[in-house]
Amino acid sequence: MEFVKRLQESIEKHVDHNVLCINGVFYTYQDFALEISKIRLAITTEIEDSEKLIGLVTNDDLLTYASIIALWLEGKAYVPVNPEVPFERNAKVFELTETKYVLDSSDNSVYKDYRVIASKGIVDTEINLTPKQFSGDQLAYILFTSGTTGLPKGVPITFDNVQALVGAIDVESTFNLIPSDRCLQMFELTFDFSVVTYLFPLLSGSCMYTIPKGAIKYFYIFKLINEEKLTVLTMVPSIINYLRPYFGEINAPDVRYCSFGGGALHSDIAKEWSDCLPNCKIFNYYGPTEFTVYSGFYPYHKNTDTKSHNGIIAIGTPQQDTLYLVVDENNEEVVIGETGELCLGGPQITPGYWKNEERNAQSFFMKNENGKSVRYYKTGDLCLKDEEGDFLYVGRADFQVKIRGYRVELAEIEFHAKFKSEQKVNMVALDITNALGNAELGLAIESEEFDSEYIFDYMKIKMPSYMIPMHVRFIKEFPHSINGKIDRKELRKHFNIN
Incomplete structure (x- = not known):
């Protein structure tokens, strides 16, 4: 498999470079190569070749990243579980994939019912990064997302899928990482965006900077941009909403690339953010987990390429x-x-x-x-x-709702509310079910309470009456999923309608 071979070559070529900065501690590609080889030896010694799906506890450490590469060199797939997620849900993931073996760098593993390979403390061995021969239709990973039935929904991705992604990014002349790049890796490894934020830096010999578990993400990113002079940023758009109060303090000429995905990028804040990055190319990427992270993009520029619909930047x-x-x-x-x-x-x-x-x-x-x-x-x-x-x-098709028989797009309501608001804050339109079982509209505003009457007066001249939210809630901080997306289900709990 070509991209796995390229990983080997990149790690071997850049042994003196830093590969990861985790909570202020730097690790070199040499450190990385040694841990990969140690974990790989444990895999070949303890796991039958027929076992292709291996559980991975996603700690924020060198060993977890090394485990991914060690599994790929052996032609095996990782099934990641977040240690901060309830054990019962993680166990369900392993049950659905019939996972027997778990790679875990925790001091004490909670996965007692599985054959745990403790990646801490494995004895040293010679470095061996030569990949096995295996078919591209074998799985590289399976990620689980929430499912409508209450069961997590598994999305398997093959080595061929990943190879196609790498090939597509390689031909884009406007995007080219180099060994001196300092790249943000803000994503939990159970989230599909993490694949591009570790894979492409590794292929280029670049260094990744992670966000420690428990840290306030936006504040830590602000710190990394200022102190470590990051050059490549890949983020969900919601992060810059939290950074917005600090835009006046951010002048980051070192940033070369900034990519967004995993949510709608709004044109007003995109322009403000681009002012903070005077030498940066900004890309609005689009792609679901089911299509191996990225499927396409729009190259945003505040002066020449600002195409949008309802205030949301085009996906290109x-x-x-x-x-x-x-x-x-x-x-x-x-x-x-x-x-x-x-x-x-x-x-x-x-x-x-x-x-x-x-x-x-x-x-x-x-x-x-x-x-x-x-x-x-x-x-x-x-x-x-x-x-x-x-x-x-x-x-979203599921954000398009029926109100009094009319089809309503929630994004249009959000656009007009944000456009008129003097406060630059998050606003989310929601369909709320009242006591009679009818759908009504609510507007959640991420702010201390302020007089919003003028916003609703404006919306009344822009939209028909059935599109005007009947309920408004001011919420100091919106709930988010672990991947940084606004949790609309939790937001609805703030609207109790009788």
């Missing part, structure tokens, strides 16, 4: 070998300028949800194109394609 065009298709409810392509569900096809598409044929039937379909049958994934994202070929993000 698909990357190499990726197909975008906007369809109606019958999976038929809609005309240019019409909103539909975005579907993705190409070599990065997952083989399908893990042991979930019902969900697979709902989420994937085949379409004949130019005499070839193409498999597509239905993203659940509403988009439209403009006359210039750029794709614009409209909103």
